[in-house]
Amino acid sequence: xxxxxxxxxxxxxxxxxxxxxxxxxxxxxxxxxxxxxxxxxxxxxxxxxxxxxxxxxxxxxxxxxxxxxxxxxxxxxxxxxxxxxxxxxxxxxxxxxxxxxxxxxxxxxxxxxxxxxxxxxxxxxxxxxxxxxxxxxxxxxxxxxxxxxxxxxxxxxxxxxxxxxxxxxxxxxxxxxxxxxxxxxxxxxxxxxxxxxxxxxxxxxxxxxxxxxxxxxxxxxxxxxxxxxxxxxxxxxxxxxxxxxxxxxxxxxxxxxxxxxxxxxxxxxxxxxxxxxxxxxxxxxxxxxxxxxxxxxxxxxxxxxxxxxxxxxxxxxxxxxxxxxxxxxxxxxxxxxx
Numbered sequence: 001x002x003x004x005x006x007x008x009x010x011x012x013x014x015x016x017x018x019x020x021x022x023x024x025x026x027x028x029x030x031x032x033x034x035x036x037x038x039x040x041x042x043x044x045x046x047x048x049x050x051x052x053x054x055x056x057x058x059x060x061x062x063x064x065x066x067x068x069x070x071x072x073x074x075x076x077x078x079x080x081x082x083x084x085x086x087x088x089x090x091x092x093x094x095x096x097x098x099x100x101x102x103x104x105x106x107x108x109x110x111x112x113x114x115x116x117x118x119x120x121x122x123x124x125x126x127x128x129x130x131x132x133x134x135x136x137x138x139x140x141x142x143x144x145x146x147x148x149x150x151x152x153x154x155x156x157x158x159x160x161x162x163x164x165x166x167x168x169x170x171x172x173x174x175x176x177x178x179x180x181x182x183x184x185x186x187x188x189x190x191x192x193x194x195x196x197x198x199x200x201x202x203x204x205x206x207x208x209x210x211x212x213x214x215x216x217x218x219x220x221x222x223x224x225x226x227x228x229x230x231x232x233x234x235x236x237x238x239x240x241x242x243x244x245x246x247x248x249x250x251x252x253x254x255x256x257x258x259x260x261x262x263x264x265x266x267x268x269x270x271x272x273x274x275x276x277x278x279x280x281x282x283x284x285x286x287x288x289x290x291x292x293x294x295x296x297x298x299x300x301x302x303x304x305x306x307x308x309x310x311x312x313x314x315x316x317x318x319x320x321x322x323x324x325x326x327x328x329x330x331x332x333x334x335x336x337x338x
Contacts, residue, residue: 005175006190007209008289009197012217013254014239015227017271017311018194021217023303024274024282025192029295032184033192038101040178040193042079043205047071049170050204056117056163063128065161069117070132076110105180113173119162129156170208190289200257202266212265213289219271220336221251222315222327229318244323248330255334272312272336278305313338 010025010033012018026033034040043049047068055061055068081097098106178184178191197205202214225247228239240247260268267288273281286293315324328335 003179005179005188005211007175007178007212008190008192009195009202009205009212009214010192010217011195011197011199011202011214013199013219013224013251015224015231016217016219017274018217020271020274020303020308021215021269021285022192022194024285026302027296027298027300028291029297030187030189031192032181032188032190034181034183034194038194040196042075042098042174042177043196043208044198045075047075049174049208052117053166053170053207056161057166060161060163062160065163066126066159067128067132069114069159069161070129073114076107076114080107080110101182102177102180103182106177109173109177109180113169116169116173117161117163117166118159120160121157123155124158126156126158167207171210174208200254201259203259203261203263206265213267214265215267215269215285215288217269217271218334220312220315220338221247221331221334222324223312224251225323225327226315226318227311229320230314244326248327251331251334270336272338275305275308275312276338 008025008031010018010021012021022033025031041048052068052072055064079097080099102109175191178193179188181191184191197214199216202216205214206212225240225244228236228247236242240250267285269281269285274285282296283293286296315327318324
């Protein structure tokens with residue numbers, strides 16, 4: 001029987017300060033956290049686990065379930081790093097190669113997971129996969145049918161998918177995969193990821209694990225905006241396209257679409273509280289996680305609240321104070337009086 005683990009996801013919005021929480025969690029005995037710069041995207045990426053769930057469980061059809069598994073296969077191939085070796089890397093934008101991040105187990109475990117979901121496979125002239133093909137392959141198939149293979153040109157592998165044991169297979173797959181991460185030690189009891197769950201509907205992510213929890217980090221929007229502006233031109237464009245109006249719209253839409261219904265396994269954490277009210281907030285986090293202070297064996301090694309104070313109220317030094325004024329007016333209920 002494989003080792004049983006607890007699971008924790010650290011989530012947040014762009015520039016909400018999740019890195020500070022990551023540093024604190026790294027100080028706790030038995031908590032094995034991914035590096036702060038690695039986001040485990042397999043659940044939330046398009047064609048990932050969440051899309052599989054929709055096609056195999058929530059809204060099953062013989063067409064969509066087959067398409068979903070084919071798309072998931074392609075996503076696995078992109079994530080595993082197959083395209084990472086020259087010259088194939090020229091065809092992929094992805095840089096976090098899961099095959100090496102997870103001790104060369106990603107492809108093997110993913111193939112086992114996919115095979116578990118497939119009830120049966122056979123070749124047939126099934127037209128719907130053509131809609132998942134690129135233009136070049138579709139063109140090639142048409143030429144092939146006209147010139148030399150009228151019978152087999154449109155044949156594709158058809159996968160009959162049964163979602164009855166989707167959650168059982170998914171839980172087993174994800175824990176085995178996360179346990180194979182390069183940084184997991186023998187004494188690890190809790191596997192920790194970054195942004196595997198999206199903060200908007202964290203309850204959904206809990207379904208893919210046993211004994212799972214999620215902490216979502218929030219922050220004063222003025223400091224989030226300022227961090228984006230100061231970080232780099234690239235991140236400023238990603239966050240709001242260099243326009244304060246875009247930032248406000250994005251923030252409002254994110255808040256409106258975030259499920260804030262109280263849940264025993266989901267905690268919303270104010271970034272500023274973690275720093276300014278460290279002891280009290282840390283105790284609340286430990287109570288939520290069900291752990292004792294004695295497990296905080298590396299206290300102060302990574303997270304230093306006094307040093308982090310310099311990241312609070314940084315909006316006061318932003319050159320464009322008119323933008324800060326607009327955010328304060330439009331998002332007043334989210335701005336802190338510090």
